[in-house]
Amino acid sequence: MTSFMPPADRNWWKVPVGRQELIWIAIALVWCIIMFLMMPLWHVYGKQNLSTEAYQTTPAKFGAKVEEMIGKYKVGEEAGLPIVAPPVGSDVYMLGRLWQWYPILKLKKNKEYRLHLSSMDWQHGWSLQPDNINLQIVPGYDMVLKITPDKSGEYSVICNEYCGIGHHTMVGKIYVEE
Amino acid sequence: MAEFRVCPDSGFYFHKSAESLMKVNAVVGIVALLVAGLLALGVVLTRWQEVHWLPADTFYMVLTAHGINALIFWIIFFEMAVLHFASSTLLRCRIATPKWAWAGFFLMLIGAVMNNVAVFSGASSVMMTSYVPMQAEPHFYLGIILFAVGALIQVFVFFGTLVVAQQEKTYDGSVPLVTFGAITAAIIAVFTIASGAIILIPTFLWSIGYVSHIDAEMYRVIWWGLGHSSQQINVAAHISIWYLVAGVLFGARPMSEKVSRFAFLLYIFFLQLASAHHILVDPGISTEWKIFNTSYAMYLAVLASMIHGLTIPGAIEVAQRGKGYTKGLFEWLRKAPWGNPVWSGVAISVVTFGFIGGITGVVMGTEQINLIIHNTIYVPAHFHATVVTGTTLTFMAITYLLIPVLFRRQLFLPWVAKMQPYVFGGGMTILILFMLGAGTMGVSRRHWDMDFAGAAMAFEYPAIAYTLMAVGAIGGVLGVVGGGMFLAVAVGSLLFGKKLEPSAGILESFAGKPLAASVYNIDKPEVLAMAPKLKEEHHKGFEAPGTFILAMLLLVTFVVYYFINWKYLASVWPLG
Numbered sequence: 001m002t003s004f005m006p007p008a009d010r011n012w013w014k015v016p017v018g019r020q021e022l023i024w025i026a027i028a029l030v031w032c033i034i035m036f037l038m039m040p041l042w043h044v045y046g047k048q049n050l051s052t053e054a055y056q057t058t059p060a061k062f063g064a065k066v067e068e069m070i071g072k073y074k075v076g077e078e079a080g081l082p083i084v085a086p087p088v089g090s091d092v093y094m095l096g097r098l099w100q101w102y103p104i105l106k107l108k109k110n111k112e113y114r115l116h117l118s119s120m121d122w123q124h125g126w127s128l129q130p131d132n133i134n135l136q137i138v139p140g141y142d143m144v145l146k147i148t149p150d151k152s153g154e155y156s157v158i159c160n161e162y163c164g165i166g167h168h169t170m171v172g173k174i175y176v177e178e
Numbered sequence: 179m180a181e182f183r184v185c186p187d188s189g190f191y192f193h194k195s196a197e198s199l200m201k202v203n204a205v206v207g208i209v210a211l212l213v214a215g216l217l218a219l220g221v222v223l224t225r226w227q228e229v230h231w232l233p234a235d236t237f238y239m240v241l242t243a244h245g246i247n248a249l250i251f252w253i254i255f256f257e258m259a260v261l262h263f264a265s266s267t268l269l270r271c272r273i274a275t276p277k278w279a280w281a282g283f284f285l286m287l288i289g290a291v292m293n294n295v296a297v298f299s300g301a302s303s304v305m306m307t308s309y310v311p312m313q314a315e316p317h318f319y320l321g322i323i324l325f326a327v328g329a330l331i332q333v334f335v336f337f338g339t340l341v342v343a344q345q346e347k348t349y350d351g352s353v354p355l356v357t358f359g360a361i362t363a364a365i366i367a368v369f370t371i372a373s374g375a376i377i378l379i380p381t382f383l384w385s386i387g388y389v390s391h392i393d394a395e396m397y398r399v400i401w402w403g404l405g406h407s408s409q410q411i412n413v414a415a416h417i418s419i420w421y422l423v424a425g426v427l428f429g430a431r432p433m434s435e436k437v438s439r440f441a442f443l444l445y446i447f448f449l450q451l452a453s454a455h456h457i458l459v460d461p462g463i464s465t466e467w468k469i470f471n472t473s474y475a476m477y478l479a480v481l482a483s484m485i486h487g488l489t490i491p492g493a494i495e496v497a498q499r500g501k502g503y504t505k506g507l508f509e510w511l512r513k514a515p516w517g518n519p520v521w522s523g524v525a526i527s528v529v530t531f532g533f534i535g536g537i538t539g540v541v542m543g544t545e546q547i548n549l550i551i552h553n554t555i556y557v558p559a560h561f562h563a564t565v566v567t568g569t570t571l572t573f574m575a576i577t578y579l580l581i582p583v584l585f586r587r588q589l590f591l592p593w594v595a596k597m598q599p600y601v602f603g604g605g606m607t608i609l610i611l612f613m614l615g616a617g618t619m620g621v622s623r624r625h626w627d628m629d630f631a632g633a634a635m636a637f638e639y640p641a642i643a644y645t646l647m648a649v650g651a652i653g654g655v656l657g658v659v660g661g662g663m664f665l666a667v668a669v670g671s672l673l674f675g676k677k678l679e680p681s682a683g684i685l686e687s688f689a690g691k692p693l694a695a696s697v698y699n700i701d702k703p704e705v706l707a708m709a710p711k712l713k714e715e716h717h718k719g720f721e722a723p724g725t726f727i728l729a730m731l732l733l734v735t736f737v738v739y740y741f742i743n744w745k746y747l748a749s750v751w752p753l754g
């Protein structure tokens with residue numbers, strides 16, 4: 001009755017709060033604090049933490065880096081795309097554009113690489129399957145992260161940010177070798 | 179001049195101009211829902227891979243229109259009606275500057291139509307987020323801008339009405355809790371619309387060539403100031419309605435005015451800032467800011483929702499126990515009016531919003547966990563639990579309450595109304611749960627083809643992902659049927675519902691004309707008195723033990739599901 005009437009007590013803010021509510025608020029607050037702590041803790045003990053390294057770039061500049069890497073380390077071709085096997089620990093590039101992930105990468109298991117990602121045109125979603133790692137790829141930004149593929153096999157990169165009519169044809173590849 | 183009427187059934191006072199505005203805003207909102215619901219059928223029947231109904235270009239156009247009509251036009255039009263109700267009707271006050279409110283309404287209408295024209299012409303299939311640099315036609319943005327300006331005007335009329343009520347002393351003491359919640363929604367709306375203007379006006383200028391470049395990341399950060407906080411308007415609005423329904427149906431009084439109002443205040447202070455969870459996997463966003471923003475800002479708002487989650491059912495439990503339903507922990511709940519769609523709608527809404535929408539939202543809004551969820555179909559699944567089974571179902575429930583009171587008609591096909599929350603809530607819950615599952619398997623959102631037909635290289639989802647999407651789609655179809663049932667009852671009532679005295683015709687309902695002049699025979703409503711005092715202070719023990727058990731159940735589910743997701747995260751490629 002009183003939810004749509006003025007409070008019964010003119011000084012409602014002075015009315016003491018019941019025990020049940022206080023207990024619940026305390027429990028909920030503790031849970032919120034635990035959830036907060038999990039994030040910094042994962043930065044210390046966890047292995048999946050997105051880097052914040054990023055640079056402003058342009059499609060031309062980023063495209064040139066990609067081509068430079070392909071020129072040096074190309075080892076083959078598949079479906080018209082170059083396959084590139086860059087050295088362990090090096091800077092590795094992959095670009096998104098309408099509608100492909102370019103080029104195909106060949107990486108070594110349990111070795112770290114510095115992966116650079118950017119878009120040549122619209123926004124794209126870098127979605128590594130079946131591992132299910134998802135990143136937002138924004139034009140004008142070179143996003144750098146250290147990755148360590150820890151399982152060998154064939155991975156697909158699909159696009160999960162809508163990028164026009166060919167969005168569903170945007171499938172890339174990463175091979176991870178022993 | 180007598181301008182008020184009192185509803186003989188509910189005792190609510192209606193000011194003539196406010197009443198008209200509530201009607202037109204609600205009716206136009208419901209039309210937008212009709213459009214969105216029809217489009218939803220196209221969306222689910224395409225995402226159901228075995229059916230795969232629409233061609234790609236139509237699908238993306240339909241999905242854009244579905245998102246905008248449902249999330250923006252349906253919900254915000256209806257919210258304008260809620261604001262006028264929470265100010266003018268609840269405070270028994272004349273509406274301030276009704277002409278301005280009408281101007282706001284028409285601007286919104288023009289904007290909504292303009293935007294739909296742009297989308298259905300086919301050259302603006304950019305999704306409701308309209309991320310740059312993909313470009314829509316100029317009138318796509320202009321439509322949204324006009325709509326937002328119109329909404330802002332109506333929000334200011336709401337504030338004006340509050341001032342009038344205070345100056346003309348139409349109520350004693352402080353504003354009721356429901357109005358307080360509506361004020362929360364309105365304050366957040368102002369912030370939201372400001373963010374929207376900051377980003378959409380330059381984007382509009384860019385679309386007509388006056389601005390040469392809009393930074394794509396900056397767009398995302400500011401756009402989500404709009405996109406995220408507008409969801410807090412919805413939360414504040416539908417929680418206010420939960421309190422209203424608890425009061426109207428059960429005579430429930432808030433367990434503590436202080437706690438409930440404090441929880442609304444937390445929304446104002448924190449929730450609207452917490453937009454970082456949409457950009458957790460974007461390039462170059464600092465870790466500190468992400469953690470600060472998703473925890474300090476978001477968790478205090480989560481705390482607020484957890485508080486409402488206890489105090490609303492708790493208030494109902496206390497009221498029911500007071501009526502003698504004291505057996506065991508849950509007699510009060512069993513004896514609730516489950517055949518009344520106002521109650522069943524709100525009850526399903528509370529449960530799905532809390533258990534599904536709330537928990538999934540917090541989990542995917544965790545800085546690192548977002549890596550395994552961002553842009554998968556998990557995301558739309560989450561927000562259908564918040565804005566569809568949460569907000570939309572609540573608005574449907576309150577519509578059943580308002581049809582006799584505001585439109586003076588009995589419910590048409592009451593047995594359909596009785597089943598509707600179960601069909602709609604049940605169907606949507608199936609859709610939501612199975613799309614959550616598919617998202618966990620990596621199925622992408624906003625995606626026409628799970629088979630990747632035409633791609634240079636093949637990729638196949640596991641077979642189970644197809645099954646999950648198919649079952650989800652069946653739930654979605656059921657949801658659309660439930661939506662159709664709502665529309666049949668709502669529109670049917672206005673057309674064919676038995677007239678109540680004083681009665682309303684079709685023009686009064688659809689065009690917002692007032693009733694016969696003689697009906698408005700009250701000059702000045704009686705001053706709204708403070709709620710009666712309780713006889714004894716019973717704040718000693720556990721007044722609502724059943725609710726407490728339910729709350730603990732929520733917490734346990736939350737904790738378990740939260741850590742399962744950390745475990746899943748730990749299994750993917752290390753990255754840093």
Ligand code: HEM
Pocket residue numbers: 214215218219221222225241242244245246248249252253305306307555558562565566570609622623624625653654655657658661
């Ligand atoms: C009537 C039953 C409904 C069904 C079956 C349904 C189904 C869906 C599905 C399957 C998607 C995801 C498509 C994709 O990403 O590929 C979607 C997207 C969406 N829906 Fe619904 N929906 C319904 C009602 C609503 C309502 C009532 C609202 C808002 C209040 C809503 C808001 C949205 C929004 C905002 C999107 C996102 C569009 C985008 O990604 O830009 N839906 N809907």
Ligand SMILES: [Cu+2]
Pocket residue numbers: 123124125159160161162163164167168170
């Ligand atoms: Cu794409």
Ligand SMILES: [Cu+2]
Pocket residue numbers: 405406407409452453455456
């Ligand atoms: Cu948000």
